[in-house]
Amino acid sequence: MQPDTKRMDMTFSRAILFSLILAKASALTNSHIAVSSPDYCYDPYRWCGPKYWQATFQYCTSDFMESQSPVILNPFHMMRNRSMGPLELLAYDVLQSEPWIIKNIRDTIAVEFNPGMYLGGANLPRSYYTFYMAFHWGSETTNGSEHIYNDRRYPMEMQIFHLVPPYQTLNEAAFTERQAVAVLAVFVDIGPEDNPVFETISRAVPTIPLAGDEKFIDPFPLRDLLPNDTSKFYQYTGSLTFPECLYAVEWIVFQEPIYISQKQYNRFIGTVYYHEPEEGEEPRLLLQNYRPTQALFDRILIASANAAVPMFSSSHSLVASLLAVLLTSLVSLLLPRMT
Template structure:
């Protein structure tokens, strides 16, 4: 009887481990599993929707539809120094969240927006090669890396509530191009902190050298495109208004190399970008 009970316990433990292993491999294989990104729709139906991202964009000056939107209005928290940044390494990106002891958070409105949107997090997409590292393309060209500043509509309690709403999210996309002799102390501070998350930990709260997040995502008023789209990773929620700044920001080869180092820990975190999706009947609006 005791042997039977012990055998059953071992079987249960083995089954739990197999389920855990299967789920972990599935997450780590987000971009390179059998069937690739096209297989996401098998689990996440919205990934097969009609307003998916990323897409191929014209330049703002060449967009068929153009608007002279009002200026964006940011609060001063983008230029404030946070108490610390929470750094997260997950199965598809490196993510940073500014944390302020006051409880205040960066937010903005204006442009094509009708509400105020609160910054939730900033994350990055890159590739093994400089010419193919971002998700969106502009005039058929891609930059070395793309940063996504994810915001949620302030009329909802949190990003979880906003995720399923058509006006729930705004993602501001910035391109980065690898270049020589580039000095950006904020990017240096961010990539220096990667040493804390190259190891096994996936969620790290670390008081790194502090800097205003505007040093990574500057304020913009023109030279951007906007369109209705989705998250570029599962669940691919079609709740995003995209604002894509078309002028790349320079990044040093050393710093972008530090992003690429993550593939040594997770081989699937080498080209963490989704292929371009169909435009369908959406309208892209340019603000030259």
């Protein structure tokens, strides 16, 4: 009896397809980005909101020693460093061959990258591998960037997280050593047209509405999603902006924003949900998922050679500058009398 080659081919094809499905499922379950704790939220009026985080998470206390993020990019605290080298975005222009994972992790949408991209240069103490990116947004009527620049909170902020090898989670790295995490922060503004690069992410968002939902997306050169001019940025030392709020983070915030359309933004504010234990299975839209700005204390914002340093960007800057002038004048008057 001759073998049924057609049936054998179909069986073989199904076996290959099944293997690919299993491989993809395995890859998804191997994601290093966990769904965030239900013990915190961003609602300022609920027990789990940002002003109550320190009651549950001790490192979320903002004080002189535990410098927290995000911050206002206040020119009174800026110092230009003309000798600082450029950022090094190694393999950011390379199209990775394997798909990325996009995941609803309850407090944001995260995109996990494959190995191969690295960050260095500027004032960074070492080289970091590129781990994943996440987003913070507002609502229909409010903006939602975490950092504030020139008195403005942008509609959205994109943050790209980097770790020092061999760490594989943010908390593991930040708990173990200082400066083990580096974050690139990109302001996202609303423009008249779709951003064709961002569309890959935006289109996938409505398909992962609930915490834990995830899927594959096609990769793209990550450099295509950054501002055109990456030489303009501000660098400072701070913390993670979500619990555990660990303060082991080197922040680099780009001056120039990128642009997406209103339609692309609406997919974030209209289709992403999270759960709280007492709410059962009733979903609630994830809105305004940003932490309020924290005090700078004595920290300095290092401005790159090409970055703008505004004269004044807030009334706080003006008051602080006037106080500094008055204090200097007072000291100069008192010194002759003291000698």
